[in-house]
Amino acid sequence: MRLRSGVFASSCLLVEALGVALFLRGFFPLPVRSLPRSEARREPPAEPAPPGSGTVSNWTKIPPPLFKKVVLVLIDALRDDFVFGPKGKQFMPYTTQVVEKGTSHSFIAEAKPPTVTMPRIKALMTGSIPGFIDIIVNLNSPALLEDNLIWQAKTAGKRIIFYGDDTWVKLFPKHFVEYDGTTSFFVSDFTEVDDNVTRHLDRVLKREDWDILILHYLGLDHIGHVTGPNSILVGPKLREMDNILKKIHISLLSKEGGAAPPNLLVVCGDHGMSETGSHGGSSEEEVHTPLLFISSAFEKRNGPFSQPKVVQQTDLATTLAVGLGLPISKNSVGNLILPIVGGKTMREQLRFLHLNGFQLSRLLQENTPAYEKDPGYEHFKIAEKSHGNWIKLYLDGNNSEVLLNLGKKVLKQYLKALKTLSSSLSKQVAQYDMYSMMVGTVIVLEVLFLLLLITPKALSRRAEFEVPLSPPLFSLLFYLTCLTLCAVHVIVCTSAEGLCYFCSMSWWTAAAVMVLISALMCGILSAVGKILQNSRPPVKNPVVSNSSWSEVDILILAGTVGHVLSLGASSFIEEEHQTWYFLINTLCLALCQELCRNHFLLKEGDSQHSITLKQNFDNVKETYECKNIDITAPDDSKLGKVTATDEFLKGSDKWISLASPWIILICCRLLRSLNQTGVQWAHRPDFGHWLTSSEHKSELSFLAAISLVMIFILVQRKCSLVSKIAMALGLLGVYSYRAAIGNIVFPWQHDSKDISKGITEARFVYVFVLGIVFTGTKDLLKSQVISADCGVRSTGLWEVYSGLVLLAALLLRPHNLPVLVFCLLIQTMMTKYIWRPLKFDAAQITIMHYWFGQAFFYFQGNSNGIATVDVSAGFVGLDSYVEIPAIFLTAFATYAGPLLWAIHLLCYLSSEVSRNSSAMGHGCFCYALVRSVPVAVYIILVTGLRYHLFIWSVFSPKLLYEGMHVLITAGVCLFFTAMDQNRSRRGQD
């Protein structure tokens, strides 16, 4: 069967996407760690028995609750400095006063990444650390099956009321006696989400029929997402929160009295927000949240206020369980926060710590076979023993200072044991499904090898090669491999103790995957065999002349290899944008050198060269004329080309061409200062922040208007009249959309009071996007059906491209519009002044496009952390959250840079008439190759580094990005192939 390079590359990428998906599924297993809940009701442990027989402690029950009512106020994205910093002092006076002088304990709770709401709620309520995959299932949260605080409270007969984010209602269905969930998906709603919570407050606070009240306020998070932590909207929101806290606190105080235990008010945040206002990553601003316990049970603070201690977010579940007299959740890895129970007697404190330690050591027993050697477990056993001794002394009636001091010693031992236990447990949370990961890796690697082996053939002039299907498919080897793999599968799956995704798939699917693997392997083997066969007689062409490698080739190769190698270091992943900026800068310099050589040096050499050429031609002509064969036509065209390039080099174009790399470098420098990303230097002030701050709205509006005009000028030159008009109207629509949602202002509009969701405007733009894309597709179809000239097709492609540009202009934030402008500008300059005169081949141009695409991915403010994904793009023009379009729009907005460059590559390659028809196939193949190399290497690296300290904060998000990028690249390659198909068909006609 003959296959073209493009077809081959796209099918390879599709298979690779399958492999990556399998790997991801194995790498991020769904957390199914807990035993069934019925088993969770175990008897609580008794106090450790004092040594010696006879005396046994009689305290076997769980201690009684310390607090009567508990109000948990969760403020989404409440960062620690919003309470403890200058903002807190300014906007939250009541809370600050309580923190500094009142009866309260304040801490900084450290959240584990991913700092996204649902995993954080799970962590707060179960005390366990949810897996990274929770981000992906974040959007449709299923009920929480693990043992958790809410369930324990409900089982103990507590009445719980909840108001706020409806994630809770989904996580804990039927747990609340009364609830009102508000949806969190409409990000630009700042007030209604919170009013929906507060409107119940007065009524509930008057009532007595509840034990736990949970309030989840979303407004602050929304403000952060849309305008950032330094916006003027944050202050009033914090003040509103302060008033609510004051109201609750006063009402709780008024209810106290009598013999009943006091009430407790807990204020916390689920995660912080970064300097850009988003969250998900692991920077300090995102993980540090305040945690306040306010109750009259505590002693009044006196003395100067010191910086709060740092605790883990998971500690809240344990502490609340103890405070409410509930059993500690089975999977919790949290430690009891001791100051909260500091007012109790020494015996009670030790009892609480013992309960916590016992639960943690049991969790350790269930998860590690060699638990007895764990230092935490050893510490705990020692502490338990001395606790027993202490109890013996206590029961003997010894009540002196000695007892107290001894008790303090035991307390310290317990705390140390708890700390070690929970840290060794936190390490174990990551459980990998190695078998699925291996299968995925094998598929990806096989695809990569196949691509690499086939490269010389695929990049040959015809871009076609023979794929012998039948010999490998009917060989004995194939069947043997199939059988072996199936046997291995059966053995692995029967011996593994559950928890394997690939095993849980149906047998037919698994068998199909095995067949695929063995087929790929046979393909590789036959390719290797062919290469060996061919390489036996090649004495006549000794290693295709090394001198043909130009500097640009070497740079491209070295850059690709260097980038792939850099993926092994976590800092290079965090700062991957620097790698790309560095590479494209170097590329520009190399291009500049190439241009200089082309313009200055070849001029002298060229004249000689062309003279000799002409002489040659003349000679040829003469000889042919002797033979009376008319060959003037091809001759003239060849000569014409030579003179055309000569002509091109003259005049002002020459200087523009020489200057273009420098202009591109300047553009890149400007873009770099637009968005600071990464981790180390992300906090540096950048132009984007300056623009988005509310004082500079008019500057932003001006910039957006200029950018939109520039986009129109740059895009319209190749469009038909209809799409020109549509484009102009669409860009106007983009401006009015941004003005409607209040990002920018019209010049005649002075007060930006009326902020709407801008649905009409956005849909207006969508209509034009669809219209332009439709026109383009129509042209493409026309060129295919009636096989018109090449011009129609390239116009069609350009129209599709401009439709995508319009969509990107709508979805990107207004301060990112210059990115789009510079993208178009650089593409235009590159095409006109660099690629055309220098006559690079398709492979080089493809890789340059890929590099620029990657750089633009980071120019638009993305990074390798989850936090920079702009979720708000998914809500443009949508009334409520609709899953499919939201995901599509978000993915498009995130990958706008690489996508636009890839489509531009397609436009460029198809518009070059002079290129031979295989250019498109070469481009597609190179694009697939250059994408699958980093993915394959990265997968292996991640497998090797899976116990690395930064695996969850650095490597995993990058893995998700890579997986997504493979999927998108597969889509692009399919589009390439479809276009290529047209062309070849036309060629055959």
Place this chain on the structure above:
Amino acid sequence: MSEAGVRRLCAANLLRGCSVLLAATAPRFFLDGFSVLGTPLTWLCACSVSVSALSVVLNAALGPSPPPRRGSLAHKVGFLKCCMYFLMSFGRAFLSLNTFLFAVLLSTFTTLQCLCVLGPNIQAWIRVFSKNGAMSIWDNNLQITTVCSVLGAWFGAFPIPLDWDRPWQVWPISCSLGATFGYLAGLIIAPLWIHWNRKQLTYKSR
């Protein structure tokens, strides 16, 4: 190409290398607390000054080509041109002192050497920095040291994003160190390379 020429080149390169090393060590005797990593800016100044001074002196003393006999006016114009080129090669470095000093250092290693050898003659520059354009061992030496310095500076940028928190990782120290090491390496490589290829090197004059 004569043996004597090669020997002169070796001597010149040795002197240049010594000046770089001297710039890294000598200021310790005059300045308290001087070290390359501790006070990088001082080192950058010292290094650039010593290397450029030496280059000018060397050029005057054992100039590879006899000084052009021109009128004093042409001489002055040429000198001004040289200064202009040298300043131009600093590029956009006026934004911060760090970057400026790094630019000075790199220009000393590259542009200044070229100016000394080739003078303000664009065509000669383009000729030297193209394939097979060298017309003497001095040109070859120039090619190799310049390329090595630039490559050294390029490679010097690699460790900047790593989170090792080392003092030499800070911009522009690692790049300056890279450029310096590259330059030193170039000074060593150039005579060796010329020696190695002395059979193939046949310079045709235009």
